[in-house]
Amino acid sequence: MKVKLAIVLIGxxxxxxxxxxxxxxxxxxRVIIKxxxxxxxxxxxxxxxxxxxxxxFKSIQINIKEGTAEIAFKSGxxxxxxxxxxxxxxxxxxxxxxTWIGKEPEK
Numbered sequence: 001m002k003v004k005l006a007i008v009l010i011g012x013x014x015x016x017x018x019x020x021x022x023x024x025x026x027x028x029x030r031v032i033i034k035x036x037x038x039x040x041x042x043x044x045x046x047x048x049x050x051x052x053x054x055x056x057f058k059s060i061q062i063n064i065k066e067g068t069a070e071i072a073f074k075s076g077x078x079x080x081x082x083x084x085x086x087x088x089x090x091x092x093x094x095x096x097x098x099t100w101i102g103k104e105p106e107k
Contacts, residue, residue, distance in 0.1 A: 027075065028058060028072050028073060028074060028077075029072070029073040029075075029078070029079055029100075030070065030071065030072050030073070030100075030101040031070070031071050031079070031084065031099065031101060032068055032069070032070045032071075032099040032101065033069050033071065033088065033096075033098050033099075034067060034068055034095070034097040035047060035067050035068065035088060035093045035094070035095060036067065036094040036095075036096050037092070038067045038068075038093060039064065041064070044062040046091045047062065047069060047088065047091045047093060048060050048062065048069075049091070050087040050088070050091040051069070051071055051088075053087060054071075054073070054079060054084065055077065055079075056076075056077025057071070058072040058073050058074050059071070059072045060072070067096075071084075
């Protein structure tokens, strides 16, 4: 009985690991944006709320002290600079720069 349970648990672990791996060659798209006017936690929350609306959003890490945000998008998502600019402006800020990590932006 214990052997069968161990085999089942190992099998489930392998399936879980395989399901969590993205297809070959597909990595999440990441950008770092510089935002003018990002001074407090309320500012960060407002920016995050609008960035989350971009299609394919995965996560965001905001650094208030430096006025930057690192944004990750789901694998296979192509994000344009225009969509980031629109989200930042809708949040009431100015976009000072975008740095693409590993990929070029979609036009």
